[in-house]
Amino acid sequence: MTTPLRALSFCVIEDTALFLDLARDRYFRLPESANAAFLASLVNGVAFAPALQSAGLDQFVSLAPLRAQGGNIHTRECADLRGCHFSPYLIARSLWEQRATERRLAKRGMHTVLSELQSALRGQQANRPLGDNGAALVKAFEDSALVRSAVDRCLPRSVALARLLARSGYSCQVIMGVKLRPFAAHCWVQAGHLVLNESVEEAARYTPILVL
Template identity: 35%
Template sequence: MGLRLRSGLSFCVAENRAIFLDLARDRYFALRADEERAFLDFAMAGGTTDGADICPSLARLVSAGLLVEGDLEGGGAGGIVPVIAEPVCRDFVGRDDAVLSRRAVALALVCQLRAGLAVRGRPLGALVRRVRGVPLRGGGERVPFGNIVAAHRRADLWFSVHDRCLAKSVALFRALRRNGTDARLVFGVSARPFAAHCWVQLGDRVLSCPLDQARLFTPILVA
């Protein structure tokens, strides 16, 4: 039979640990050592079994509802695969010293205030659904995306730097998408010690935080 991850679950392998994000239950978690070994071996084998050879550790994951029977996502072998994002190789270089209009900075400030309210107390699953619903604008006159990034960096100065990666990234992501820039919102984790972070990425370029910071985390969800 084929097994796949339950809908709403994603995982990555960070520092040789399988870390999961459960959007439905709004939590990150890891498995017991024996379950982790069984899960990773099963995933590397292509996510299929004849049912008779399923080990007790893997059976517990099925009983817990983490793995369910069904068509393998993506089709064929490798139905249970970690999240893959384009590797980040470059910082955004550019317009921190640019002459920005007061209006551009004010718009960025309003975007960040709205994003701060949107993420406060909202389950991550609901936030991700809302973010994925932001349309990518097509046609019309566009602002150079570097100007938008620079305006948001300038707006950052009005806020505390503590624990703001989600709000600032959501704000910048929305602004870029509405401008027609096909950016991605990336959630990442580190395993030892556990930590979570998110950033905005365009191709291999990090837009919302330093490159060295993003490289500390392994992507677990891409919106």
């Protein structure tokens, strides 16, 4: 049985805790004193109820314990797509899935959409390593940017790609990451150590805050 996706996740960058509140579709950080109290209350990177209470996050106490994200994801290389052909059919399929994902995010919110995605990614059928057919799907998403800009669409594009891969039986992870100065958030898909829809260099600039 899949563990329900919790509405709060966090990571720590340069002694600063950054949070992702999925229910409200927002990232936030704590005031300096609350941040210090929160970090001091962590136990081996895990926030139990007292840590959340010390930071004034009483509304999230029921979600404890929460483990800090960020330390177990490695971006080593990109998937090799050189052998994949240009496929109008797969491009059209990827564009349809991207638009459908954007509509679901707008209507149902990030928490619901990502909870559904987590269930799909952890399903028994989504366990094959990326092969030629999976790589062809990744290539189609790359080529679809020629038709519809990928700028500021990393979340729906990544969710859509992961859904299609899982539906075809391929295992992958969706990773949401953040950086601190200046603050920015990003999302990409990995299959093991292979980054599928981003460069290794760009993905490495971000610390994972949520891994599906």
